[in-house]
Amino acid sequence: MAHAQPPSWAASGGEPDLIQLSLTQQRLWFLNQLEDASGTWNVPVAVRLRGPVDRTALAAALRDTVLRQETLRTLFVDEGGVPWQRVLEPDEVEVPLRVAAAVGDPAESLAAESTRGFDLAEELPVRATLFELGPQDQVLLLVMHHIATDGWSLDPLFRDLSTAYSARVEGREPGWEPLPVQYTDYAEWQREVLGEVSDPQSLISRQLGYWREALEGIPEQIALPYDKPRPAVSSRHGALVPFFLDVELHQGLTALARRTGTSPFMVFHAAFATLLTRLGAGHDIPIATPTVDRSDEALDDLVGFFVNTLVMRVDTSGDPTFEELLHRVRDMALGAISHQDVPFDRVVEELNPQRSLSRQALFQVVLMVAEKGDTLRLPGVECTEYPVDFPVVRFDMWLGLTEAKSPEGDCLGVSGELLYSxxxxxxxxxxxxxxxxxxxxRTAAAQPELPLSAMNSRRAFTAVRRRPVRSRTTADSAQQHSSSAQRDRERSRE
Known part of the structure; x- marks a missing residue:
């Protein structure tokens, strides 16, 4: 497939240059067109600000950040059914900071603004609202379209916004170094590196060969404990069950990963596959996980859509011990990660599974594991992440786990959310x-030598001290953990 060429006038000087989208952006653009610019692909993030906020400085800092990150000042235009990026010049950019009173329940105000869609051809893929809760008590809500960002991009976004605000309150411009590359550079680089499917020696052809073999015969659908028949068309309405893994369990699982030469992600993946098998899903368990393509350190400070989806197929047959299954998961995960460059939609095209408006192709469940990221830092202002009610689900089930660690790397617990349809x-x-x-x-951490058939038995559970599952019932707990998992959801909404 030859690369599409921009319209002839794009390079003539008569109109601004148009640039190809990245392959992942391209897929998302087409999905967004089908959904008539709904808010399904929005990425909302909110921060509570307690203290004296300089609104003029904050508005200037927002503009500084958008000017620094080209993807946040990009329009996505349609030329003959082909999407193109147009990066606006600084003098074309307006980034208003809207101020509004949170009438009644603040959660309702934030939810309403979070679900409002974007016209990507006419407006920037980011908007900002400052909701007033009380004297020196406000919530900054940033809503971005997923085509311009992902959950991993929130760290560089907050760093830039923090740096710019600190400078503006002192009456100066931010003195940051220019970014070495922009997202449009990545989009062009991605296409160049992957090459053409028609070339059998290209990277994309070789990696597609791996996925053809790895996913051959994958179950069309696994048996989950459904309570209701699947509708013909998914409503994408979801709800959450939050929970928390205490420090002791976090330490035990980390120690298990270290001892077996695996990772916490692999431990959680093996446990999730075990649970699904024990619930009747069979022994061939496809679980999707998001991965991020930031293979070059030059991309570390960029805001952009770098997420891809990998379908990792776990074989739980033969009643292995949990530790044996963990080694299977390790081998499978390492193979998948080494072939993570090909976009998920190209894998779907290659395998051509039966499509349905009621479910995702190739998988129904997602696992997301990450470490807790940074939040906004404004001098003289207490900044804490604030939960946003945005329960949009594109899968049957999504399990998100966020590890909290001290600066020294000590385990501080794991916040979790099960998002379900x-x-x-x-x-x-x-x-x-x-x-x-x-x-x-708990059983896996204490007795990884047990076979899977014993993992959920009463006898196994008597070997570990029972503790109640900690739910987030207090306001502080809800705010701390829900907002972290909200960030994870944005990382995996591919």
Missing amino acids: TDLFERSTMQSLVERFVLLL
């Missing part, structure tokens, strides 16, 4: 699933 599940079923998952993790 309300088309398919009752809350009580999902609460029970979370409880079993936590008990299974």
Whole structure:
């Protein structure tokens, strides 16, 4: 497939240059067109600001950040059914900071603004609102379109915004070094590196060969504990069950990963596959996980859409011990990660599974594991992440786990959320699933030599001290953990 060429006038000087989208952006653009610019692909993030906020400085800092990150000042235009990026010049950019009173429940105001869609051809893929809760108590809500960002981009975004605000309150411009590359450079580089599918020696052809073999015969759908029949078309309405893994369990799982030469992600992946098998899903368990293509350190400070989706297929057959399964997961995960460059939609095209408006192709469940990221830092202002009610789900089930660690690397616990489709599940079923998952993790940490058939038995659980599953019932707990998992959801909404 030859690369598309820009319209002839694009390089003539008569109109601004147009640039190809990255392959992942291209897929998202087409999906957005089908959904008529709904808010499905929005990425909302909110920060509570307690203290004296200089609104003029904050508005200037927002503009500074958008000017620094080209992807946030990009329009996505349609020329003959082909999407192109047009990066606006600084004098074309307006980034208003809207100020509004949070009438009634602040959560409702934030949710309403978070679900409002974008016209990507006419407006920037970012907007900002400052909701007033009380004297020196406000919530800054940033809503971005996923085509311009992902969950991993929130760290560089907050760093830039913090740096710019600190400079503006002192009456100066931010003195940061120019970014070495921009997202449009990445988009062009990605296409160049992957090459053409028609070339059997290209990277994309070789990696597609791996995925053809790895996913051959993959189950069209696994048996989950559904409470309701699957509708013909998914509503994408979801709900959450939050939970928390205490420090002791976090330490035990980390020690297990270290001893077996694996990683916490692999431990959680093996446990999730075990749980699904024990719930009747069979022994061929496809679980999707998001990965991020920031293979060059020059990309570390960029805001952009770098997320890809990998489908990792776990074989739980033969009643292995948990430790044996963990080694299987390690081998499978390492193979998948070494072939992570090909975009997920190209894998779907290659395998050509049966499509449906009611479910995702190739997988129904997602696992996301990450470490807690940074938040905004404004001098003289207490900044804490604030939860946003945005329960949009594109999968049957999404399990997000966020590890909290001290600067020295000590385990501080794991916050988790199970996001599920309300088309398919009752809350009580999902609460029970979370409880079993936590008990299974405790068993795995204490007795990884047990076979999977014993992992969820009463006998196994008597070997570990029972603790109640900690739910986030207090305001502080909800704010700390829900907002972290919100960031994870944005990382995996591919």
